[in-house]
Amino acid sequence: MALTPEELQVLQRIEKQLNDMPFYVVEYVRSKKRAGLSADTLLQYLYRYQHFFQWLLRENLTDASKSASIPYSILAEMKKQDVELYIEFLKEEAITHENSTVKKRGPAVITLSINALKSLFNYLTKETETEDGESYFYRNVMSKIVLHTKKETASRRAQKISSVILNEHEINDFMQFIEYAYEATLESGLARQRFNRDKERDLAILSLFLGSGIRLGETARILVKKINLKKQLIDIKRKGAKEDTVRVMDQAIQHVKDYLDIRETRYTGSKEVPFLFVTLYGGTARPLSRRAIENLVTKYTAAFVQGEGMSPHKLRHSFAADFIRNGGSIVLLRDQLGHSNIETTSLYTNLSNKDNEQVLTRMEENRLKQ
Structure with missing residues (x-):
């Protein structure tokens, strides 16, 4: 399947990071790529490994002079206390940002670092093989590190999500707003000109999120040749490079058709671009990036709610709740x-079910009658 410019860039960054990594990390990345782990995840893991190896060097826990020279025997010999000290360092290290502000890492980044190391250690102790047929080592110190995540009930998580999604009436109002009222909110002629150039494209993007529930990355990777307008089906690439076919609602497929009708005349050179959604850059069509799609979703939803915009994932939540x-x-x-897990999907039964609220209301009314 074709790769977007963003995906190619991620792969290039992975190769660059591997130049400074020990051979066993290179083996790990090659193995996980074959297994279908996403390039985005692998790149984030490599950034975590880079930080971890630099810490080992600074703390003199290895005699190596650089990260690429650190032998896996160092990892095999690490004590639980060593790992706990590293996690403590992750929590306490002050990070200076571009605007000169100093902050500490958030829980999500720390969890990512731990999960990255758990994945690497698990690979080294279970999936590697020496000439003798043995794993590189067997003592997995990361298996002793327990992640304490904040527990929430499905109902509680559903309530948090439901406060930032579009309900059944707002979904239609939102699409009507973009089609007929959004242009009037634009002050400059250039902004109106760009909106009218991209109107069909942007409506197709928004409509696909709300009419199929596909993810941001899946939307960016849609290929023109994988769209079946008649059957209202689109072949997409899921997480882990899994091929899938998704069914699309009538309105969304009509918006895609409207966009396809003007795509080649509106975006010069788009016929040569395999990806569905394009933009003009230097007068020539190029694939629309994930960041650009995310930005346009935020822009339109912010205008609609007259406040903070929503992410593509919130539109996916909106579709799921309505479903x-x-x-x-x-x-x-x-x-x-x-x-891949039905438990993830079950969240939406709590998100969309108003029966609980209605039952409590009737109970209250009946009690007052007595």
């Missing part, structure tokens, strides 16, 4: 969203 609200089953929604 359950209209009688869709969890199993069907799981397949539609491409979830």
